[in-house]
Every structure is written in C-alpha cells, then in structure tokens.
Amino acid sequence: MNNPTDNSSSNTTYRLVVLDMAGTTVADGGLVDRAFERAAERLGVEPGSADHAAKLRYVRDTMGESKISVFRHLFGTEEAARQANTAFEEAYGELVDGGLIAEVPGARKAIEELRAAGRTVVLSTGFARVTQDAILDALGWRDLVELTLCPADAGGRGRPYPDMVLAALLRTGAVDDVRHVAVAGDTAYDMLSGSRAGAGVVAGVLTGAHDREALSANGATDVLGSVAELPGLLDARERRA
Incomplete structure (x- = not known):
C-alpha cells in the first residue's frame, strides 16, 4: 500500500486509477x-x-x-x-x-503501463463478486491489479453513486486527495460516479455502451477512443501541470 503522505512520486499526480470492466477493459460481445x-x-x-x-x-x-x-x-x-x-x-x-469474453484491445498493456508509471490500478464493476471473479479468471487477470471492487465491497451501492471510487481511495491509501484520482469507463453512470467522487480525471471511452454525447453530458473531462489511450492522457496532463 502506498503512503498517502509519501512525496517520492511527486511527479505522478494521478496515483490512483479506477477502471470499469465490461465495455472499458473487457469486451464481452453482448x-x-x-x-x-x-x-x-x-x-x-x-x-x-x-x-x-x-x-x-x-x-x-x-x-x-x-x-x-x-x-x-x-x-x-x-x-x-x-x-x-x-x-x-x-x-x-x-x-x-464458454469462452465468449476477451480484453478490450490494448487494455492489459495500458494497465501495465499505468502501474509501471507508479499508479495504483483498481478494477470495478456493477456485477456481483462471483461474476467479476469469473471474468478475471477467464482473462487470467487475478494478479493484474492491486484491488478489484464490486458494489458489495462499497456498502452495496454501485454506480452512479461515488461509493466504489471512494472505496478504492480508502482501501488502497494511494492518494490523500480525490483530485489525484482518475476514473475511466464507457457509460454515463461511470462518468457520474467519477464526477460525484470528485476525481480529477473522468475519462469516457468509446468501446462500450454510450456515445461521446452521453459521456460528455454526464461529467466526462475527456473522451478517448479506448482505454489504451489513458496512460498517454495522464502523462500529458502531468507534463502540463
């Protein structure tokens, strides 16, 4: 667990990244x-x-x-x-x-890049834990990230409430300010959850359920073609800061 008062990664502003699964990092084919x-x-x-x-x-x-x-x-x-x-x-x-599931192209590489840059990555979902675990097992992602969350892990309230984003902050201790959190998802509910939590970056991706208009209207700070672009977005924001 990272120490929230540790300044050793002072150049890394967005030290906690909360990623949605289905539609964002996981392609479930309908x-x-x-x-x-x-x-x-x-x-x-x-x-x-x-x-x-x-x-x-x-x-x-x-x-x-x-x-x-x-x-x-x-x-x-x-x-x-x-x-x-x-x-x-x-x-x-x-x-x-039945094998009808895969990663969104470039998702695993993006997660590995985020972690290599000193960021703590959390995968979240609106599914129950049993389903989330089945997806992680199918992809071989059990050890890919520091923490995975479902609504039950955040008191039972899923999106559009901010609870899972805040639970990620509390459980990892990765940051001491919600503005240092980045959230990415493919739905309006992901955007609402991230913005209500106060995340500094709320990135919508166009690989899932909702279009650019819906993502922007519900709080997206950025809209990306896919999660593969997220490491570059965060790096660019930090260079400008």
Whole structure:
C-alpha cells in the first residue's frame, strides 16, 4: 500500500486509477443482453414480447449501474429483483465459461503501463463478486491489479453513486486527495460516479455502451477512443501541470 503522505512520486499526480470492466477493459460481445434474456425468460417474460423489448432497452440504457438496482426497477419487488439478479449472474457466468469474453484491445498493456508509471490500478464493476471473479479468471487477470471492487465491497451501492471510487481511495491509501484520482469507463453512470467522487480525471471511452454525447453530458473531462489511450492522457496532463 502506498503512503498517502509519501512525496517520492511527486511527479505522478494521478496515483490512483479506477477502471470499469465490461465495455472499458473487457469486451464481452453482448453477453449482458444474452444473460438478461435468459434471466427474464426464467421470470416469465416472454421473448419477443413488447414487455421483453422494453426491459431489454432499459438494461441497455442503464449499462454501468449495479445490476440488482436495475432489476429492482424492472421487477418491482425485492424478491423478484433478487431472483432476476441470481438468474442473470448464473447465465452470465455460464456464458463467460464458454469462452465468449476477451480484453478490450490494448487494455492489459495500458494497465501495465499505468502501474509501471507508479499508479495504483483498481478494477470495478456493477456485477456481483462471483461474476467479476469469473471474468478475471477467464482473462487470467487475478494478479493484474492491486484491488478489484464490486458494489458489495462499497456498502452495496454501485454506480452512479461515488461509493466504489471512494472505496478504492480508502482501501488502497494511494492518494490523500480525490483530485489525484482518475476514473475511466464507457457509460454515463461511470462518468457520474467519477464526477460525484470528485476525481480529477473522468475519462469516457468509446468501446462500450454510450456515445461521446452521453459521456460528455454526464461529467466526462475527456473522451478517448479506448482505454489504451489513458496512460498517454495522464502523462500529458502531468507534463502540463
């Protein structure tokens, strides 16, 4: 753990980097849609129906939000939401085990570059821990970063709340000022989470769910083609500082 009062990396302003997973560092090939369809069918939502289409559209619109929160909205009761969430996580895990997942091109290299520059890197997700671990195992990323976080690790509140970003700061001790945190994600909810936490950099990437307009409208300080550009962005900002 880094000492927040240690000035040995004084030239490294953004010493904590919190990265989203699906859509930002991880390419899941539409697995969220497929897992939701399986989960919805188990709860009696007829495939091809108007209800199914509306629910799937809401899932897409709220990419990045904690999945249990999404299901609470869609299914109304806590019991139904938990049933849907369990079914979704099981379906997603089955699909991940089928090999239908990969890194976003250049993501691992970017993470390694960030760490080589003295930055602490945290991977965060709106999925449950069991699903996050399945993704990490599928990619061989268990030891790639210092810390991984899911909503349960931050008191149960996922994005768009700032909790996971702040949990990353508290757990790593990497910085003593939220302005020295950089956040990157592919959704409006990632941008809201980072900006509400007070992060100095909130970078949107165009490899996932939301477009440039949505990212900018919800707090992005920068919009990048992909996470592969993040090390260069942070280096450039620090040179200008």
